[in-house]
Amino acid sequence: MILCRLRPPETGGRLRRRTTQHTTEGKTHMRARTNVAGFLLAVTLAACGGGDGTTAGGNDEGSGESLTLGAMFAQTGDAAIFGESQINGVRLAVEEINGDGGVDGAQIDLLVEDTGSQNEQAINILQRFINQDQVDVVVGPTLSAEGKAVAPIANSAQVPIIGASWAAPTGTTDVGPYVWRVALTDGQNIPKAVEAAVERDGYETAALLFGSDDPFTQAGGQAFESAAQETGIDLVAIETFAAGDRDFSSQLTKIAAANPDALFVSATGESTASIVEQARQAGIAVPIVGGNGFNTPTVPENAGDAANGVIVAAAWDASSGADNPTNAAFIEAYTAEYNKAPDQFAAQAYSAVYVLAEAARLGGGTGREQILDGLKQVENVDTPLGDFNFTEGRDADAEPVILEIQNGEYIRFES
Amino acid sequence: MWEQQLVNGLVSGGVYALFALGLTLVFGVLDILNLAHASVFMLAAFTALLVVDQGIPFPIAIVVATFVAGLLGILLERVAFRPIRDRADSNLSGLLTSIAASIILAAGALAFFGPDAYRYPRGSLPDHTFAFANVRLTALQLLTLVLSVVMMVGLKLLLDRTSFGRSIRAIAEKPLAARVVGVNINQTIAGTFFLSGALGGLAGVLYGLLFNTMTADMGDTILLKGLAVIILGGMASVTGAAVAGFVLGLVEVFTVQGIGSEWRDAVAFGVIFVILVVRPTGLFGLRRVREI
Numbered sequence: 092m093i094l095c096r097l098r099p100p101e102t103g104g105r106l107r108r109r110t111t112q113h114t115t116e117g118k119t120h121m122r123a124r125t126n127v128a129g130f131l132l133a134v135t136l137a138a139c140g141g142g143d144g145t146t147a148g149g150n151d152e153g154s155g156e157s158l159t160l161g162a163m164f165a166q167t168g169d170a171a172i173f174g175e176s177q178i179n180g181v182r183l184a185v186e187e188i189n190g191d192g193g194v195d196g197a198q199i200d201l202l203v204e205d206t207g208s209q210n211e212q213a214i215n216i217l218q219r220f221i222n223q224d225q226v227d228v229v230v231g232p233t234l235s236a237e238g239k240a241v242a243p244i245a246n247s248a249q250v251p252i253i254g255a256s257w258a259a260p261t262g263t264t265d266v267g268p269y270v271w272r273v274a275l276t277d278g279q280n281i282p283k284a285v286e287a288a289v290e291r292d293g294y295e296t297a298a299l300l301f302g303s304d305d306p307f308t309q310a311g312g313q314a315f316e317s318a319a320q321e322t323g324i325d326l327v328a329i330e331t332f333a334a335g336d337r338d339f340s341s342q343l344t345k346i347a348a349a350n351p352d353a354l355f356v357s358a359t360g361e362s363t364a365s366i367v368e369q370a371r372q373a374g375i376a377v378p379i380v381g382g383n384g385f386n387t388p389t390v391p392e393n394a395g396d397a398a399n400g401v402i403v404a405a406a407w408d409a410s411s412g413a414d415n416p417t418n419a420a421f422i423e424a425y426t427a428e429y430n431k432a433p434d435q436f437a438a439q440a441y442s443a444v445y446v447l448a449e450a451a452r453l454g455g456g457t458g459r460e461q462i463l464d465g466l467k468q469v470e471n472v473d474t475p476l477g478d479f480n481f482t483e484g485r486d487a488d489a490e491p492v493i494l495e496i497q498n499g500e501y502i503r504f505e506s
Numbered sequence: 507m508w509e510q511q512l513v514n515g516l517v518s519g520g521v522y523a524l525f526a527l528g529l530t531l532v533f534g535v536l537d538i539l540n541l542a543h544a545s546v547f548m549l550a551a552f553t554a555l556l557v558v559d560q561g562i563p564f565p566i567a568i569v570v571a572t573f574v575a576g577l578l579g580i581l582l583e584r585v586a587f588r589p590i591r592d593r594a595d596s597n598l599s600g601l602l603t604s605i606a607a608s609i610i611l612a613a614g615a616l617a618f619f620g621p622d623a624y625r626y627p628r629g630s631l632p633d634h635t636f637a638f639a640n641v642r643l644t645a646l647q648l649l650t651l652v653l654s655v656v657m658m659v660g661l662k663l664l665l666d667r668t669s670f671g672r673s674i675r676a677i678a679e680k681p682l683a684a685r686v687v688g689v690n691i692n693q694t695i696a697g698t699f700f701l702s703g704a705l706g707g708l709a710g711v712l713y714g715l716l717f718n719t720m721t722a723d724m725g726d727t728i729l730l731k732g733l734a735v736i737i738l739g740g741m742a743s744v745t746g747a748a749v750a751g752f753v754l755g756l757v758e759v760f761t762v763q764g765i766g767s768e769w770r771d772a773v774a775f776g777v778i779f780v781i782l783v784v785r786p787t788g789l790f791g792l793r794r795v796r797e798i
Contacts, residue, residue: 167621331768337717340514341759342767348507361623
């Protein structure tokens, strides 16, 4: 008998998972494994589902086989504030889907790895996912920079990869047909945020501060520049910083002296809240329009009252639960599971799993090519982000919502 | 605006100088670049945070954390440097053990605190801002300036005027001769590491207070600047490190102001490069390294 992959073909109830966690050099690696009972069940039901148990390449055919999902996010490093939400979102979605009988009977087998917010580590993990773990599809990594590093590798290995948070407009999905994303880009977000803010408050001048050594923050800076041009805003100061900087006082002093009507900031990770806080300290009291890095509650949590007046375009809005029952259910389940409210990054990662599950259904199997085939057919998948569709360029086809931070909460921007 | 930038530069320069002084002391005495200094910087910042989290006012936290960092310096000396001190290649092996110690400490911090950024509880730090003429100076910036200058002057006096300082200088000059005239080598080196740790720790605490973001990897950026500062200052010169710290801080802000922020690091390191071409020994280094 050909050895089949030792996983339960169909389990009615929720598959119990054991998570082993071991630490190497301070980086945490997690890997979910089916438990011993799962193995025994699989051995007992040695029929291996309907498939004939191919092992290599993840090209399982038909229903009953498992779908191996490789998830890699930044659990450590500068982007850890996003990565944690993303892992939570992915785990929740996988649990729910497996609990509901899997993808046409195939359970999702989840592997989780930490990229450490580093490109090299992301590349290593992807290669292990592809060659050793034989994953069928990859979700992540967190940062656009990491995405740019891994996208060509996944594409040439013909493994579908779905970015849940890459907001740099170029360098990922334009690499090739295997690279997709459910995130809105800052090319989609920033012009809308600037437009809305200008419409309401009528700025004539603005200052721009962006990280110049990171693909995402740099692309955001460019998006702000072109948005300013289109709305006729005069950029009176353009300043940059480097990743890892904590002291923005000299840039902000210069900006304060230019006396702009608004401050545009493209930053990510821990620097977002610090910039907001230090801007207020430097005497800049005007509204701050931020890029995608500002879409996390850690900004108002960390910057406190200084965050009031931060305007941001988001792919997901907690308050849309009223008209989107899927979103309401997601928020409830997430809050129950993790004891805190989800953010945009959790919602996007959660949605990515539902999108790829739907793709496997549409493609008729859990193999790499079948999932790719299914991704091309995806239409109106019901997710917390709304009815989800891809654009021709494999990006998310959606309109952002504009949010404003007031008293620690993201509220709908009132124009 | 120029006045404000001057203040910005002096404040960050003060932190760089404090950090670099700790590196300089150890380099002067043992000829070892102690790369674990960055981990002491980070752990002291976290120590201050833990103390403040207990509801203890932050000035006490500064003192406690600085002291703890000094003890950590002694521990490092005992574990990472003393065992290899008599090796012929002790500067190289010392560099390596310091890297090892640095990784262990950083990994420990990561395991204990996790990857998240930590901040002081809201309201535990003074948020007063002094405004005069065109300058805004927060209470914490003022504190940083004052403390860094006080520590530098204090260190200089300690080295020049006390017998402990003389012992340190004697070992820096010639360990064997120092031993012959009765200097307690182990004690003096341990004391040097206490001072070094305390200086690096105070720099970390002030950095954490100023920018209110503490992460397990917060020592990485400062380490590069600290190395640049001691090279610019003349490796083992205390005065040189102090002056070079402020020079780096000022060059950084005035590059941002005058040229543009994207040039900050390029110009800062470019200036260091040019100075070293003109004066290879650094600002205050002697032609043949006569340490401290």
